[in-house]
Amino acid sequence: MPFRAGWDKTKAWFIHLLHLDESAHSIALGAAIGVFIAMTPTIGFQMLLIYFIASIFRANRVAGVPMAWITNPATILPIYSFNLLVGIKVVGGSEAMREEFEQALQGIMNKDLPWWDLVKHWWDVVMHVTLPLWVGSIVVGAVSGAVAYAVMYYLITVYRRHHRHHLQLEAAAQRAADDAVAARREDTGATDDPDGAGNRGP
Numbered sequence: 001m002p003f004r005a006g007w008d009k010t011k012a013w014f015i016h017l018l019h020l021d022e023s024a025h026s027i028a029l030g031a032a033i034g035v036f037i038a039m040t041p042t043i044g045f046q047m048l049l050i051y052f053i054a055s056i057f058r059a060n061r062v063a064g065v066p067m068a069w070i071t072n073p074a075t076i077l078p079i080y081s082f083n084l085l086v087g088i089k090v091v092g093g094s095e096a097m098r099e100e101f102e103q104a105l106q107g108i109m110n111k112d113l114p115w116w117d118l119v120k121h122w123w124d125v126v127m128h129v130t131l132p133l134w135v136g137s138i139v140v141g142a143v144s145g146a147v148a149y150a151v152m153y154y155l156i157t158v159y160r161r162h163h164r165h166h167l168q169l170e171a172a173a174q175r176a177a178d179d180a181v182a183a184r185r186e187d188t189g190a191t192d193d194p195d196g197a198g199n200r201g202p
Helices: 002-018 024-039 046-056 061-070 076-091 095-110 115-126 130-193
Strands: none
Touching: 002 061, 002 130, 024 046, 024 130, 046 061, 076 095, 076 130, 095 115, 115 130
């Protein structure tokens, strides 16, 4: 079950993020950079770009690099078709341009090409819609990245606060248990030596 396996890996990765010895800001910024780059038409270079930019901004790379897989063979068409639509609204263009882009991209996807061949054909298609696609991708990427930062920062902060509170409760319970054991030992000692004979000299 590929979906189940993918979900389990995603959950394990997210749990790993929550326990990283990094600030919530660093992790959230890394995720935001990853989402932003994933929305840009830089297929084939996204992981390298995320790693490089995250390093410049001292963001967490573990949170950022896997975001490149947001754009994969199953999502390329809907994501970049929408980005192109946004770009057309901003800088101008025709509906025919988007339809031609979708047809060309769909033709590539139907060929079941190896990943690198897909990348080469992708760049051939992108050259015909460079400006509106880039503008739309930057707009969508900026919004998506901001949302990713806010959500990730909130989740990490809430989780760590809850986890810290849980650890404090456990520590308090352990101290109470230790105090109870110590009190029982004192009571037992007093019962065994009620007159304090153990303290009297010869």
